[in-house]
Amino acid sequence: MTNAPHLFQPLKLRSLETRNRVVISPMCQYSAHDGHMDDWHLAHLGRFAMGGAGIIFTEASAVQKSGRITHGCPGLWADSQIPGHARVAQFALRNGAIPAIQLGHAGRKGGMQRPWFGNGPLNDADTARGDMPWTPVGPSALPVAEGWPVPHELSEADIQDLIADYVSAAGRALLAGYKIAEIHGAHGYLVHSFLSPLSNKRSDKYGGDLTGRMRLALEVTEAVRTVWPTDLPLFFRTSAVDGAPEGWTLDDTVVLAGELEAIGVDVMDCSSSGIAGSATAGVARKRQPGFQVGYAERVRKDVDMTTMAVGLITHPQQAEDILAQGRADLIAIGREALVNPMWALHAAQTLGHDTVFETWPEQSGWWLAGRQKTSDFYDPEKAT
Numbered sequence: 001m002t003n004a005p006h007l008f009q010p011l012k013l014r015s016l017e018t019r020n021r022v023v024i025s026p027m028c029q030y031s032a033h034d035g036h037m038d039d040w041h042l043a044h045l046g047r048f049a050m051g052g053a054g055i056i057f058t059e060a061s062a063v064q065k066s067g068r069i070t071h072g073c074p075g076l077w078a079d080s081q082i083p084g085h086a087r088v089a090q091f092a093l094r095n096g097a098i099p100a101i102q103l104g105h106a107g108r109k110g111g112m113q114r115p116w117f118g119n120g121p122l123n124d125a126d127t128a129r130g131d132m133p134w135t136p137v138g139p140s141a142l143p144v145a146e147g148w149p150v151p152h153e154l155s156e157a158d159i160q161d162l163i164a165d166y167v168s169a170a171g172r173a174l175l176a177g178y179k180i181a182e183i184h185g186a187h188g189y190l191v192h193s194f195l196s197p198l199s200n201k202r203s204d205k206y207g208g209d210l211t212g213r214m215r216l217a218l219e220v221t222e223a224v225r226t227v228w229p230t231d232l233p234l235f236f237r238t239s240a241v242d243g244a245p246e247g248w249t250l251d252d253t254v255v256l257a258g259e260l261e262a263i264g265v266d267v268m269d270c271s272s273s274g275i276a277g278s279a280t281a282g283v284a285r286k287r288q289p290g291f292q293v294g295y296a297e298r299v300r301k302d303v304d305m306t307t308m309a310v311g312l313i314t315h316p317q318q319a320e321d322i323l324a325q326g327r328a329d330l331i332a333i334g335r336e337a338l339v340n341p342m343w344a345l346h347a348a349q350t351l352g353h354d355t356v357f358e359t360w361p362e363q364s365g366w367w368l369a370g371r372q373k374t375s376d377f378y379d380p381e382k383a384t
């Protein structure tokens with residue numbers, strides 16, 4: 001295996017070993033029903049297991065009902081939600097991929113429209129179709145932007161309840177069969193909104209200086225680590241920078257990563273932005289290939305920590321180079337996996353790791369190898 005491209009070398013994470021370095025990034029589907037996943041989620045995530053990815057992340061799953069981004073977001077706040085997750089996790093495991101869960105809370109971004117209805121705060125049209133608004137929560141009574149609901153400022157007692165709900169949700173994730181848990185600390189959602197001085201204006205121990213603003217992230221993580229088995233890995237997704245003046249910086253991320261590592265986080269998943277506006281909005285200029293890789297690289301070097309790079313990594317050679325240059329340890333693929341759910345299998349062919357479909361699912365690999373040997377293929381240049 002040592003001759004394999006970096007992208008196809010296994011990675012040991014506590015007791016787990018990935019089959020390669022390809023991770024499917026969490027991607028909301030806005031298609032759950034009262035927090036329950038259904039066949040859509042099994043098909044959506046199952047195709048990535050059949051497509052050869054090493055780790056597959058289920059989308060942000062809310063630890064509290066009010067922590068959903070939209071009415072279509074799944075949850076883990078109730079036991080009845082476990083079976084939907086279990087089907088996804090078991091399917092991934094049976095097909096060679098490691099199932100991973102992202103534990104989230106939307107915070108002040110809770111109660112948004114599904115993207116195809118506008119991606120803004122819920123309005124009358126949403127209410128008419130039954131998507132009723134709720135009061136979101138946040139570190140301070142500051143809306144995401146003008147026209148968005150003013151969040152309820154979490155009290156210290158609310159924070160204790162929240163941490164308990166993270167722990168319960170992690171326990172349910174474990175029962176469902178997930179092998180990796182990730183705390184969603186990015187994109188302006190609750191944990192990130194406590195980290196950023198742009199959204200956290202508190203004067204108690206959960207606000208103020210860096211130590212105060214990091215407290216919630218660290219307490220949530222520490223509490224989840226107590227129920228997440230020591231032989232299983234824990235990830236943390238960060239918005240490494242706010243990308244806004246006076247906001248959270250990469251230096252802050254390095255400090256946070258060091259603290260997280262000390263309490264048992266194994267992988268820092270380095271995204272960025274989103275503190276104001278929807279999702280990761282806020283990047284004015286056109287995004288470039290691998291635009292966030294530098295964040296994973298800096299954390300990896302300065303904290304000596306395993307990192308995951310994400311963001312416009314689309315070409316197998318690009319992914320291979322990031323790993324070969326020691327800039328990250330794992331490569332997360334998001335939208336390109338929607339274009340090509342078999343991205344990992346095609347990458348293996350592009351990088352010469354698979355020549356005769358030997359890494360493809362046995363249900364199709366044997367046939368495709370045979371077809372390759374015995375067939376000529378349509379060539380538009382030669383067609384008359």
Ligand SMILES: Cc1cc2nc3c(=O)[nH]c(=O)nc-3n(C[C@H](O)[C@H](O)[C@H](O)COP(=O)(O)O)c2cc1C
Nearest residue numbers: 025026027028059060310311312313333334335336
């Ligand atoms: C449809 C969609 C839903 C997403 N949902 C989530 C999510 O649940 N949690 C999260 O951390 N990021 C989410 N993201 C961000 C992706 O995980 C990823 O970081 C981003 O798309 C950049 O990677 P890419 O250029 O490979 O797509 C989502 C992205 C898309 C396209």
